[in-house]
Amino acid sequence: MATREELMGGLQFVPAQAKRVAVIIDGQNDWEEKRTQGWSAKEMFTHVAVTAGMIPAMGAGMIAAPPEAELTAGLDIASVNAAGVGSMAAMDTKQIVETLAGNYVKVSDWVKGLSDEQLAGKHTFLGMSLSASDLLMTLLVLHSVHHVYEAQLATPV
């Protein structure tokens, strides 16, 4: 299980990497270029920003959910993702990076407010039984770095 310290470190790592990769993408002038996964770099950064932004609002419900309740039940993830990306389409890339960083500050503050018992609580996410801390690590750190990695890559490796 991810410790609170690991989780907080991960929540600082993501915006730091996003800012670093944004400089690379600026240098390549590559924000609008579609990647092989289907989104442009700009859309991937938007997705990361939106996902982090949703958690402080939705997290209380997630933490309160019983262990066996599938957290994504009734959720059309593809539609949520498309709507999220569309919601920030008018922003420029600097604004998106700033929003992403700001949302990570907010979600870090929200995580700080969770008790150790809440972080250890078991939940079901996409058919997997995970502690809340592992779920947050997967959703807010690994998932985000995954997209930041894809965003900077003109050619898949």
Add this chain to the structure above:
Amino acid sequence: MSTKQDLIEGMTGVIVEAKRVSKLLDEQGDWSVKRPAGWTPKEMFSHIASVSEQIATTGPGLLGAPEDFDFTASTNVTEMNARVVAAMSEKLSQELTQAIVANFGKIGAWVETLSDEQLATPKTFAQMKMPVSDMLGNIAILHAHHHMFEAAIRTAF
């Protein structure tokens, strides 16, 4: 550009995540379950282990390569990835995790020896020109997180 400290912390982060995700996969009994990205978690860990071994062994040579030399231009990366993953199919998942931990430890120790000037030297990878530090940040640290995420989830989101 990544600083030396960023890289060292990033390598440590990969080690922590590899152990954590490995434990999750043990708990889920999921090492051989194909993921949406096409590989099983075991194959993804094999890939991370082989890439990190390559970086640990060929990284010092990379420093002497001409700025415009692109390793990926003369290599069929897809074929190489498939071959290396197949070659490691007999390894146990624990051995793969241990290999990742050991390789990232070696890369971290090597990075410790690099000067700021060496880290700032521009190189080319996958058609992108960037400093050595950013190349390591991308192909060692982000790349490993990217595949650990794909290994950790049963359903893409």
